[in-house]
Amino acid sequence: MHPMLNIAVRAARGAGSLIARAFENADKVEVEAKGSNDFVTNVDKDAEQTIIYTIQKSYPKHTIIGEECGIITGEDNDYQWIIDPIDGTTNFVKGIPHFAVSIALKVKGKLDQAVIYDPIRGELFTASRGNGAQFNNARVRVKAHKELAGTILATSFPHKQKASTDAYMGMFKDLFLKAADVRSGSCPSLDLAYVASGRVDGYFQMGTKPWNTAAGELMAIEAGGLVTDFTGGHNHSKSGNIVAASPRLTKEMLTVMRPHLSPAMKL
Known part of the structure; x- marks a missing residue:
């Protein structure tokens, strides 16, 4: 596994553990409205900080772009981490177990590494530029349908x-x-x-x-x-x-x- 992908996986799993625990204690989740039909919780913020800490511990000079934190500009802007601590916050708030941690890394403007982690099902999706995509470490491919019928x-x-x-x-x-x-x-x-x-x-x-x-x-x-x-x-x-x-x-x-x-x- 690419070293930077390994860090992204570690960050996603760390945030996922926090999110899964909070999902079982819904009464402690604090919900705020960011805008019309747009919500954020204390868990989003805590999970994002967990991800940022893990990334910055290994790569303190990299830039981070987060849904909640905005842009944290680093000395080396060629490396940009794009993170969503809980993609599917409304599902999380409503107790619907369908949400994920999403972390991507751009290197010089090109997507280079990616992790999507479903903390409820324990499912890990990863990709490295030029090296394919994996689900729980097994290679995956899109279905090669030629028409919409049956899809x-x-x-x-x-x-x-x-x-x-x-x-x-x-x-x-x-x-x-x-x-x-x-x-x-x-x-x-x-x-x-x-x-x-x-x-x-x-x-x-x-x-x-x-x-x-x-x-x-x-x-x-x-x-x-x-x-x-x-x-x-x-x-x-x-x-x-x-x-x-x-x-x-x-x-x-x-x-x-x-x-x-x-x-x-x-x-």
């Missing part, structure tokens, strides 16, 4: 972008009619990890943030998948609109989605 897709509803509901529901309807099923788990990192490991065949979502998707993006790519924005470009980290699947399936998904794109989605 299972993953998504999450745009609860922070309700003004785009009509466009999203148009995409959802047309994809649903062609696929076998579409499922919503409200945890982008796990959706992407599930694409990489073949548990679902494709994924699309509107309004994601880099800390939700950075680790999963590298996993999907290293597992043989393609990750794009809604137009087939590479603006997903800025637009928040993301599609992931095998190359052939991504192309078909984009074709189905295209008639429903607003002008803003094409930027």
